[in-house]
Amino acid sequence: MKVMKKSELLELKDFLILWSTQSMSQLGSSMTGFALTLWLYERTGSSLSTAALAICSYAPYVLMSVFAGALTDCLDKKKTMLGCDVFAAVCTVIVFVLFQTNRLRVWHLYVLNGISGLMNTVQQPASEVAMTLIMPEQYYQKTSGLRSLSNSLISVLNPLIATSLYAFAGLNGVIAVDLGSFLVAFAALLFFIRIPESKRDKREGVFVLAREGLMFLREHPLIMDLILFMSGVNLVASAFDAALPGYVLPNPKGGSSVLGIVTSCSGIAMIVGSLVVSFLPKPKNRVRVIYLTMLFSLGTENFLLAFSREPAVWCVGQLIGWILVPVMNANMDVILRTSIPVELQGRVYACRNTLQFFTIPIGLFFGGFMVDHVCEPFMRTYGDWPILRTLFGAGKGSGAALMMLILGVSGSSVCILTGKRLKKYQYIEK
Numbered sequence: 001m002k003v004m005k006k007s008e009l010l011e012l013k014d015f016l017i018l019w020s021t022q023s024m025s026q027l028g029s030s031m032t033g034f035a036l037t038l039w040l041y042e043r044t045g046s047s048l049s050t051a052a053l054a055i056c057s058y059a060p061y062v063l064m065s066v067f068a069g070a071l072t073d074c075l076d077k078k079k080t081m082l083g084c085d086v087f088a089a090v091c092t093v094i095v096f097v098l099f100q101t102n103r104l105r106v107w108h109l110y111v112l113n114g115i116s117g118l119m120n121t122v123q124q125p126a127s128e129v130a131m132t133l134i135m136p137e138q139y140y141q142k143t144s145g146l147r148s149l150s151n152s153l154i155s156v157l158n159p160l161i162a163t164s165l166y167a168f169a170g171l172n173g174v175i176a177v178d179l180g181s182f183l184v185a186f187a188a189l190l191f192f193i194r195i196p197e198s199k200r201d202k203r204e205g206v207f208v209l210a211r212e213g214l215m216f217l218r219e220h221p222l223i224m225d226l227i228l229f230m231s232g233v234n235l236v237a238s239a240f241d242a243a244l245p246g247y248v249l250p251n252p253k254g255g256s257s258v259l260g261i262v263t264s265c266s267g268i269a270m271i272v273g274s275l276v277v278s279f280l281p282k283p284k285n286r287v288r289v290i291y292l293t294m295l296f297s298l299g300t301e302n303f304l305l306a307f308s309r310e311p312a313v314w315c316v317g318q319l320i321g322w323i324l325v326p327v328m329n330a331n332m333d334v335i336l337r338t339s340i341p342v343e344l345q346g347r348v349y350a351c352r353n354t355l356q357f358f359t360i361p362i363g364l365f366f367g368g369f370m371v372d373h374v375c376e377p378f379m380r381t382y383g384d385w386p387i388l389r390t391l392f393g394a395g396k397g398s399g400a401a402l403m404m405l406i407l408g409v410s411g412s413s414v415c416i417l418t419g420k421r422l423k424k425y426q427y428i429e430k
Contacts, residue, residue, distance in 0.1 A: 014134040014193050015143055021188040022127070023150035025085070028181030030154055031162035032092060033057075035174040036109060038166055044106065055361060056110045057117035062361070064121045065353040072122060072346035077130045078195045082186065084123035089182045091116050096175045124353065125346040132342055133196045144333040145278030148326035152270030159264075213347030216340070217355075222425045223339060223348075226290065226332065227356045229418040233294050235359035235366075236411040240302065242367030243407070246376075247305065247400035248314065254397075258311050265318035273326035286331040291419040293324040298411025306404035309393055367403065375399030375406075 009016070033053075040053060072080060091112045098104040135143050165173045217224045248254040248262055283289050301321025305314055340348045376399030383394055392401040 011136055012139060012143070014195075015131065015139075017188055018130070018134065018193050019143070019146060019150065021185040023154065025181045025185035026150075027154045027158060027161075028178035029088065029092075030158040031165065031174050032095075032178040034159055034162040035166045035171055036095070038163070039171055040106060040109060053109060053113055057113040057120070058361060060114055060118040061121045061124075062354055062358045064118065065125070065350040067350075072125045072129065072350070075126070076197075077126045077133070078189065078193070080126040081123055081130065082189060084119040084126070085182060085186055085189075087119045088116050089179060089186075091119075092175060092178055092182075096172070096179075099171055099175075121350075121353075125349045128349045129342065129345045130195050132337055132345060134193070137338065140334045140337050142278050144330040145274050145276075145326060148277065148329050149271060149274035152267050152274055152326070156264050156267035156271065212344065213351040216344055216348050217351055220339065222287070222422075223336065223352075225418070225421060225425070226287070226335065227352050229291065229294075229414070229422065230332070230356045231359045232414040232418065233298065233411070234357060235363040236298055236407050236414060238360040238363030239367030239370070240404070240407050242364045243371050243400050243403045244305075246368075246371045247397055247404065248311075250395070250397035250400075251309065253309065253311055258314075262311065262314045262318055265315045266322040269319040269322035270326055273323045277326045277330045280327070280330075283331065286335055287422050287425055289331045290328050291415055291422050293328040295412065295415035295419065297321045297324055298415060299408065302404045302408030302411060306401050306408060307391060367407075370406070371400050371403050375402045378402065 037053060095104065095109070095112060098108055131143070131147075162174055165177065169176075217227070244262070245259060248259045251258075297320070301317040304317035304320070308314065308317070336349070336352070337345075376396065379388065379392065379394075379398040379402060382388055383392070383398055388398075388402075392398040392405075
């Protein structure tokens with residue numbers, strides 16, 4: 001494995017500082033979110049209530065991204081990031097004060113999560129553009145791998161550290177770590193990182209700029225088709241996330257600890273994939289890599305889980321299903337950064353966020369609804385048929401196994417049909 005040279009480290013100094021400290025802050029925020037989920041479940045005993053917590057933070061992101069990205073293109077990127085970080089920290093402090101005074105209520109969390117989600121809607125496109133401005137183009141693939149690595153580490157470490165801290169120090173301890181990580185990231189961005197100015201058009205209104213982002217996508221069908229392809233992938237993947245607990249928990253060999261292990265395997269796979277992609281050579285056809293990696297992921301994991309009753313196979317399925325995701329992300333990232341002018345990236349990335357991620361809440365609802373109201377009732381009625389019992393097992397959880405098969409077929413179909421459309425494009429890298 002090749003190590004970065006000293007000259008490369010110097011060229012990427014600003015990126016490495018921003019990436020590492022923001023990742024630390026993101027880990028702290030994720031830990032607080034996980035701890036609040038535990039607190040909320042202890043208080044209500046309702047899975048729907050905890051799901052609503054995520055929806056409240058995600059809804060503003062999907063609904064307002066188009067306009068937030070246009071606003072980002074009008075603003076100074078560094079000041080925008082600092083302001084959003086402060087606002088998010090204030091929300092965390094409010095939670096801490098309410099908890100300390102025994103006044104924290106469920107609706108407080110919904111409102112504060114909605115506000116934090118709105119701030120993230122503005123910060124995310126500003127951060128994407130800032131990353132483009134501080135790193136040389138030849139390092140796009142390498143840095144994308146590093147960012148995937150940090151995201152993967154967060155997905156693995158977040159529940160482990162948050163659960164341990166919550167058990168020993170309670171919600172106070174988790175929030176203290178979160179605020180400490182915020183201070184480190186804030187100080188690093190404020191004092192040690194210079195983000196070059198990009199061209200900003202202050203003469204146009206936010207709605208005009210948002211329209212420009214949509215028009216750019218309309219005029220660049222390759223990028224639009226890639227985004228729509230990923231929205232289909234996200235629909236299937238989020239439905240899988242909703243079905244997985246109903247598949248693992250009722251299984252005689254499953255349970256909450258097994259679910260935690262199986263879930264962590266996806267993070268481990270992404271860590272390995274992120275390390276690999278950081279050192280891969282530039283592919284000849286990035287578009288082809290994107291849809292083939294997703295075909296492999298969606299066309300293996302779902303089928304392995306659908307027809308297996310062994311936790312070891314579930315873990316293997318997660319590893320196979322997620323190991324190539326960083327490869328896809330890196331190639332998608334390079335295409336977007338090299339195709340979209342930096343002065344348009346805020347509004348275009350924001351439009352991308354809305355179009356690519358709006359299917360996630362739909363998929364979560366669809367997956368849960370299908371398992372609870374279609375697949376499980378079907379297996380209760382017809383599960384004694386020998387072929388169904390052989391394929392999906394018996395009892396509660398067999399319906400979720402049937403759902404895995406449906407998702408495997410759906411995901412493979414999305415990749416095959418869209419792959420035929422994407423083959424016509426010839427992406428030429430600058």
